[in-house]
Amino acid sequence: MHSETSRSRVPAFCCNSVGTEFPENCSEIKTVKKWLLVQPKSSTSMMVDSGSVSMPLNLIMVATLAGRLFDVTLVDERIGDRIPEDFSEYDVVAITSRTLNAEIAYRIGDRALAQKKIVLLGGVHPTMMHDEAAQHCTSVVYGEVESIWDELEADMVNDQVKSLYRAKELRSMISMRSPDFSYALKSKNAGKYSSRIPILATKGCPVGCNFCTTPTVYGKSYRYREIGLVLDEIRYHQERLGRKRVNLSFMDDNISFRPQYFTELLEAMEKMKVRWNANISMNFLHKPEIARIAARSGCDLMSIGFESLNPDVLRTVNKGANRLKNYSTVVGNLHKNNVAIQGYFMFGFDDDSEKSFQATYDFIMENRIEFPVFSLVTPFPGTPYYEEMKPRLRHFEWEKYDTYHYMFEPRKISGEKLLENFVKLQKEVYRAKAVMHRMRGKPLNWVWMANFMMNRFTGGLKPEVYL
Numbered sequence: 001m002h003s004e005t006s007r008s009r010v011p012a013f014c015c016n017s018v019g020t021e022f023p024e025n026c027s028e029i030k031t032v033k034k035w036l037l038v039q040p041k042s043s044t045s046m047m048v049d050s051g052s053v054s055m056p057l058n059l060i061m062v063a064t065l066a067g068r069l070f071d072v073t074l075v076d077e078r079i080g081d082r083i084p085e086d087f088s089e090y091d092v093v094a095i096t097s098r099t100l101n102a103e104i105a106y107r108i109g110d111r112a113l114a115q116k117k118i119v120l121l122g123g124v125h126p127t128m129m130h131d132e133a134a135q136h137c138t139s140v141v142y143g144e145v146e147s148i149w150d151e152l153e154a155d156m157v158n159d160q161v162k163s164l165y166r167a168k169e170l171r172s173m174i175s176m177r178s179p180d181f182s183y184a185l186k187s188k189n190a191g192k193y194s195s196r197i198p199i200l201a202t203k204g205c206p207v208g209c210n211f212c213t214t215p216t217v218y219g220k221s222y223r224y225r226e227i228g229l230v231l232d233e234i235r236y237h238q239e240r241l242g243r244k245r246v247n248l249s250f251m252d253d254n255i256s257f258r259p260q261y262f263t264e265l266l267e268a269m270e271k272m273k274v275r276w277n278a279n280i281s282m283n284f285l286h287k288p289e290i291a292r293i294a295a296r297s298g299c300d301l302m303s304i305g306f307e308s309l310n311p312d313v314l315r316t317v318n319k320g321a322n323r324l325k326n327y328s329t330v331v332g333n334l335h336k337n338n339v340a341i342q343g344y345f346m347f348g349f350d351d352d353s354e355k356s357f358q359a360t361y362d363f364i365m366e367n368r369i370e371f372p373v374f375s376l377v378t379p380f381p382g383t384p385y386y387e388e389m390k391p392r393l394r395h396f397e398w399e400k401y402d403t404y405h406y407m408f409e410p411r412k413i414s415g416e417k418l419l420e421n422f423v424k425l426q427k428e429v430y431r432a433k434a435v436m437h438r439m440r441g442k443p444l445n446w447v448w449m450a451n452f453m454m455n456r457f458t459g460g461l462k463p464e465v466y467l
Contacts, residue, residue, distance in 0.1 A: 033118075033156055034071045036090040037063055037183075038108060041077040042101040044402040053078045055184045057198035057251055059096050062122075063183035065149055066094075069157070074183040079192040083108060087115045092156070094120040097133070099380055099401040102126075109136035118161055124213050125398070128382025134163060142166035143217050144203075146176075173203060173223040178233040181240070196249040196277070197237050201230050201265060205254040207281065211377070211385040214253045222257050227265050234272060250278035256290070257281060263290070266297040277301040277342075286326040288333045295337035301371070301447065302334055303342040309359040312351035331367040340370040340447050346403075347422055348377035350411040357421040364429055368438045370447050372429055375403035376422065376466065406466050419463035426458040 039056045056076060063072045070092070075081040087093055093112040097105035102125045112119045113136070122141035126133035130140045139161050141148065147167035155161050184190060202224040205214045237246050255278045256262045269276075275298045282304060285291070294302070308314055311324055334341055345360050364372050378401055379386040379393065392408040401407075409415040428434060435451045442448070 032070070033091040034089065035063075035066050035073070035092045035094060036084075036087065037066075037072060037074040038083055038093065038095045038105075039074070039076040039078060040083075040095065040097065040101045040104045040108060042098075042402070043104065043399050044100055044404065052192060052194040054196065054198050054249065054251075055181065055193045056096070057179060057200065058123075060179045060181060060184050062094065062096075062145055064177070064180045065146065065153075067180065067183070069153060072183060074186075076184065076187065076189075079187065079189040081187055081189055085111070087112050087117050090117060092118045092120065094122065095137075096123040097121060097125045098123055099125045099128075099398050102129075102133075102398040104399075106133075106136040113137070118156075124217055125381065127217050128213060128380065130164060130166075138163070140164050143219075144170060147171040170204075170219045170221065170223065173225045176200075176225045176229065178229070178236060181237075194249075196247045198251045199230070199233060199237075199248050200251050201225055202252045202255055202257070202261070205257065205281075207254065207257075207283075210388075211379065211383055213380055213383060216382055218253065222254075224258065224261050227261075227268055230265060231268055231272070234269070234274060238272075238274075244273040246274050248274055248276040250276060253279060254281045255279065256283070256285070259290075263293060266293045266299075269297040272298070274298045275300050277303065279303045279305075281305075282326060282330055285330045285333065288336075291333035291337045291339060294334075295339050299339050300445070301340040301342055303344070304330070305344045306363075307344065307346050308349065308352075308356065309345075309363055310349070310351055310356050313349045313356075316349060316351060327363065328367060331369070335368070338443070340442065342371040342373060343369045344373050344375065346375050346377050347425075348407070348410055348418055352410050352418070353412045354417065354421055357425045361425055361428060365434065365437065368440075370438060370442060371450055374422065374426055374429075376406060376418075378403045378405070378407055404466060416463070419466050422466065423458075423461045423463050426454075426461060430454045430458045 037059055039059050056074075059074060059076075063074050066072050073090075075083055077083055093108070095105045095108055105121065105123075105125075109119045109121055118139070119137040120139050120141055121133045121137040122145060126137075126140050127142050130142055133140050139152075140163070141152070142164060144167065145152070145165075147170050148165040152161075152165050184193070202222065203218045204220060204222045205212070205218070206220045206222055234246070234248065237248075238244055270293075277300060280302050285302075285304070306327060309324065309327075314324070331341060343364070347356060363369075379389040380401060389408055394407055406415055406419060410418060413421075430451065432455060435455055439448060439451060
């Protein structure tokens with residue numbers, strides 16, 4: 001459903017906590033290795049790691065797994081945690097990376113290698129570019145760490161670490177345990193995390209958009225947790241915070257793909273008094289009952305990848321679930337139930353023209369989309385789209401692979417016109433009069449604040465910032 005960085009969830013070691021049998025002398029083994037888990041910041045000039053950021057759910061899950069046998073410390077550079085120059089306190093330095101911060105992750109890895117540490121690199125970019133990542137670490141963790149955890153754990157204990165850990169098959173999520181958030185909350189900077197608590201119910205997406213990293217990282221098969229375990233995790237956060245009303249963000253790529261599971265989960269959540277948002281596919285949102293049950297269960301916002309108003313573009317990227325005739329129906333169903341929409345729109349495909357921008361503006365304003373998010377097409381390394389577009393890419397500067405930089409010139413519009421219209425669209429959608437039109441009568445909440453922030457941000461935009 002999504003590209004690597006343009007959506008809310010960003011995988012770390014892509015990990016779930018799983019059941020493992022441990023030796024009787026577990027307490028002795030726990031003193032063998034000390035781990036440092038690192039969430040690097042990014043250097044992009046755009047609003048990727050600015051403001052409050054989500055707690056790194058997948059890295060927390062890695063900590064939960066490793067913490068059963070090893071001493072684990074987690075540092076998150078995005079919230080101001082300092083990554084030490086001297087790694088002498090640790091035996092293992094494990095770093096998560098996406099494409100836009102790959103160079104930063106590599107520098108940390110090189111420094112730790114020079115200090116004779118075991119270095120693990122995991123996450124989206126090392127998975128998609130494992131040969132490249134292998135030059136900066138001891139071991140590359142390909143995809144989900146829980147699917148190779150037993151092997152990795154045993155090798156760590158026996159000091160026989162392999163250069164690549166890649167599962168033959170992905171492990172079921174049915175009995176996935178809950179992550180231990182204390183690893184992130186120990187930081188003195190934890191107050192900088194978003195109040196939205198990340199939670200995971202499903203993994204995988206069979207849709208197969210050619211620009212998306214999900215099928216490689218999480219697989220095309222759709223896996224899900226037992227609903228009771230998801231509910232237990234929600235109750236844990238309610239007890240931890242001392243209140244029923246907590247704000248949750250489902251980090252799933254496509255939480256709605258199995259309708260029966262999705263509706264059963266929402267029905268179970270209905271009495272829990274939580275508020276939540278999620279990424280969701282359009283493949284059955286045209287059914288009004290889905291919007292109704294989502295609202296009753298506490299949904300205040302759905303993130304939807306509309307991607308384009310151009311049918312030729314949707315066909316090109318295999319976005320089969322998106323049918324233009326259903327767009328307004330989907331929006332109407334959600335709005336009738338007071339569910340706001342974060343709508344994602346991409347520009348820069350070969351079939352885009354200046355008309356694409358006008359069509360998108362008209363759709364947003366007519367349907368009063370509360371939080372439109374615009375990005376430039378970015379062929380992420382390892383995807384089919386990357387291989388197709390590689391000869392036409394302007395550069396391979398990974399820090400600019402953030403969906404906000406101009407990567408190649410489309411066939412039907414010049415690069416200059418593309419960026420000129422891209423800036424103009426953002427300015428028009430977020431000018432004060434347009435914000436008031438889109439948000440009139442909507443609850444005064446964080447979505448309003450996001451619009452005010454975007455009004456200030458887009459006011460100073462110029463085409464050259466996207467080069």
